Amino acid sequence: MTRYICFVLALIAAFWGSHIAHASSGRGCEATIDPSTRLIRLIYDPFDADTASASVEFVVRSKAGRDCAFAVTVSGKGNRLERWLALGGDTLKYDISQQGRNVPNELQFGNDLLPLKRFTGQEDRFEFLFRVRNGEFARSGQYLDQVTVRLFEIGNGPPRQIGRDYVMLVIALVPARAQITLAGSNSQIFGANPAGSIDFGSLSTGVQRHAYLQVRSTSPVLIKLDSRHDGQLRHASFGNKVGAISYRLAIDGRPVDLGTGPAYLVRNPRNGLRADNYQMDFRIGEVTNQVGGLYQDVLTIAVEPN
Numbered sequence: 001m002t003r004y005i006c007f008v009l010a011l012i013a014a015f016w017g018s019h020i021a022h023a024s025s026g027r028g029c030e031a032t033i034d035p036s037t038r039l040i041r042l043i044y045d046p047f048d049a050d051t052a053s054a055s056v057e058f059v060v061r062s063k064a065g066r067d068c069a070f071a072v073t074v075s076g077k078g079n080r081l082e083r084w085l086a087l088g089g090d091t092l093k094y095d096i097s098q099q100g101r102n103v104p105n106e107l108q109f110g111n112d113l114l115p116l117k118r119f120t121g122q123e124d125r126f127e128f129l130f131r132v133r134n135g136e137f138a139r140s141g142q143y144l145d146q147v148t149v150r151l152f153e154i155g156n157g158p159p160r161q162i163g164r165d166y167v168m169l170v171i172a173l174v175p176a177r178a179q180i181t182l183a184g185s186n187s188q189i190f191g192a193n194p195a196g197s198i199d200f201g202s203l204s205t206g207v208q209r210h211a212y213l214q215v216r217s218t219s220p221v222l223i224k225l226d227s228r229h230d231g232q233l234r235h236a237s238f239g240n241k242v243g244a245i246s247y248r249l250a251i252d253g254r255p256v257d258l259g260t261g262p263a264y265l266v267r268n269p270r271n272g273l274r275a276d277n278y279q280m281d282f283r284i285g286e287v288t289n290q291v292g293g294l295y296q297d298v299l300t301i302a303v304e305p306n
Contacts, residue, residue, distance in 0.1 A: 030163075038166075039169050091138075145170040149168065178218070205286050207284045213251065213278040215275060215278065222303070223266075227297055249282055
């Protein structure tokens with residue numbers, strides 16, 4: 001009976017001794033992590049091919065006198081696979097990566113831990129790249145995300161959080177931008193003031209032509225239409241020496257008065273990069289008894305964020 005009790009006590013003593021030794025070893029890898037900035041600013045233009053990005057350097061300082069292995073997690077708005085910055089109910093997707101590897105949007109340890117290279121000294125550095133996703137469209141304004149960074153010691157046993165969480169603010173500014181083109185003309189290129197032409201062919205009274213004013217914008221826009229000859233086609237050679245031919249313009253079925261100076265329209269495009277289409281209907285007036293030749297007008301259409 002005595003031999004049995006002693007054997008059980010010996011097993012308990014050996015188990016607790018092993019546990020205490022492991023815990024003491026884990027406490028040797030203390031460290032701090034400091035970002036080069038806690039405010040990340042991005043400027044994102046949906047119409048620019050260059051996607052907004054910014055790099056942030058982190059310094060990890062180990063307090064241990066031996067080799068240690070660390071990992072981090074980074075969490076913010078979104079879900080595990082997607083991050084986003086928010087402005088009210090609107091969102092703008094972005095990524096955080098480290099050496100080309102995407103950092104999952106997760107704060108607790110698990111399969112989403114991002115291991116850092118093994119530390120052999122007192123200090124080491126790594127970078128995070130913050131980048132708005134290609135092809136994202138967003139309305140103009142300032143989008144925000146608050147990111148939490150957590151440092152872990154990894155090795156034998158489960159990961160162990162080290163120190164406090166570090167909070168960073170990510171800001172993406174989307175400027176007010178607008179572009180137009182004319183579908184149905186000889187121009188299909190978006191821009192601030194694209195050039196194009198509409199050919200009426202051989203003129204006759206009442207002939208019509210149609211085109212679409214295509215607008216894409218990050219905000220409501222002011223569209224300016226200015227006719228050089230106040231809504232008339234003038235003879236290319238004789239100018240004011242012969243009579244002009246009037247024409248009428250309607251946009252989305254509403255008449256546009258070009259005879260008293262520039263006309264202005266306010267629109268709020270909502271189709272993003274696909275553009276909103278506004279139908280333009282041109283109708284030629286009376287051409288009887290006009291001098292033969294080429295008649296033309298220059299209609300300048302400009303768009304600007306409103």
